[in-house]
Amino acid sequence: MLTYRFYTMSTPRIEHSLDFRADEIKKGKCVMFVKSEVDTRSQNVPTHKNCPVCVVRKSENLLELFYYEHKKHPLDLVVVDECQFLTTKQVDAVREIAEVVPVYAFGLKTNFKGQLFEGSKRFLELSDKVEQLITKCQCGKNAILNGRFDKGFLEIEGEEIVLKNEMYKGLCYSCYKKEQRRALINRETEKYIKVFKDMKTAGVWSTDTARDSMVVERPFVIYNDETKEFMKSFDDFKIENSENTLVIEDNINFLKKIKISDKDSDFLLTLINCVFKMESNKPGMLKTVIESGMMLKWLKQIKKTL
Ligand SMILES: [Zn+2]
Incomplete structure (x- = not known):
């Protein structure tokens, strides 16, 4: 037996x-x-x-x-x-x-x-x-x-x-999944804090060039590979439907005014995903957020509150 x-x-x-x-x-x-x-x-x-x-x-x-x-x-x-x-x-x-x-x-x-x-x-x-x-x-x-x-x-x-x-x-399974997500966010946040610290430019402006075989008239940003990877990685951390609860204007001055010291990682992850979304209406938004050092601050706050 x-x-x-x-x-x-x-x-x-x-x-x-x-x-x-x-x-x-x-x-x-x-x-x-x-x-x-x-x-x-x-x-x-x-x-x-x-x-x-x-x-x-x-x-x-x-x-x-x-x-x-x-x-x-x-x-x-x-x-x-x-x-x-x-x-x-x-x-x-x-x-x-x-x-x-x-x-x-x-x-x-x-x-x-x-x-x-x-x-x-x-x-x-x-x-x-x-x-x-x-x-x-x-x-x-x-x-x-x-x-x-x-x-x-x-x-x-x-x-x-x-x-x-x-x-x-x-x-239990649900706590394990939560911890797994937290660990992934921590790993990626640490990685991009390092990347953005030394990054001079997140991408370059382009106008009137063919993109996906269509000629576009509006200027847009061709992001470098690191920024593209960042977008891909943090897209996975978005919280379902949370953007709807966050009222955000798509202008840089509005973003600058957001006080982040009392915000938690969920808020900031949602904010980052909002900026990704803004890119289609307001090209260059992500570039400004990264190059102004704002993204670095947001990532540091995520790290602090995880
Ligand atoms: Zn549990």
């Missing part, structure tokens, strides 16, 4: 596997405890006579190890800790062990990107019983994803395994 129990990270660290082992030992069972050497965090597994604690390498043959221990002293059950770190081959071996004695595997289902670990995938495929150990998100809903945070922001990229418990938080 193979039972797979998964959970999400939360603080303080969940010690389900250790508690479970202790209970079984109290009942007089001989328990083999298995954990991957990938998990290097110090974990105090209290020793108990005849109950082996095995820290295994990725190349370790778990079936051989099991029979070795089982012959020394008959085992009643096996507990696998942080089972997401096992390889597919090792989970296959665990499945074989579960034909001899019951196995309880504990671990995370998904990594910080919300994708299955190699081990978790195989446990989902092969287990007789899959159980979710409920952990709560900060909002009170059930947590289903593991967010990894660095300097207060959700990590979007990076190595799959970083072993610092305090960096992880169990989150």
Whole structure:
């Protein structure tokens, strides 16, 4: 019988596997405890006579190890800790062990990107019983994803395994998505604060030249690649229908008068998207906003209020 129990990270660290082992030992069972050497965090597994604690390498043959221990002293059950770190081959071996004695595997289902670990995938495929150990998100809903945070922001990229418990938080889907958006805005804002600091010109004026095979009479701005990328990137952060609530005149003096020190990032993201929109009626608006340093101020305020 193979039972797979998964959970999400939360603080303080969940010690389900250790508690479970202790209970079984109290009942007089001989328990083999298995954990991957990938998990290097110090974990105090209290020793108990005849109950082996095995820290295994990725190349370790778990079936051989099991029979070795089982012959020394008959085992009643096996507990696998942080089972997401096992390889597919090792989970296959665990499945074989579960034909001899019951196995309880504990671990995370998904990594910080919300994708299955190699081990978790195989446990989902092969287990007789899959159980979710409920952990709560900060909002009170059930947590289903593991967010990894660095300097207060959700990590979007990076190595799959970083072993610092305090960096992880169990989150529900909607909080995870919110944190993901916040992290993206932070990354892009930081990037364009640097870009606009050194930018001399955001684009050049053009008149009476063919654009999309049509001759235009009104002057317009051909924006440089960095500005175009900025527009593309920040277009993703617009808040649905919020422009309707923001009353903005499309002239630069009006924009200059907007006091931003008490405004939050949502307001400023909407404001930026309004300027993008103005470009069709008032060509050059974005150029002025960027070159006057106004955009830099707005971005700094976003960074401050995220
Ligand atoms: Zn939540």
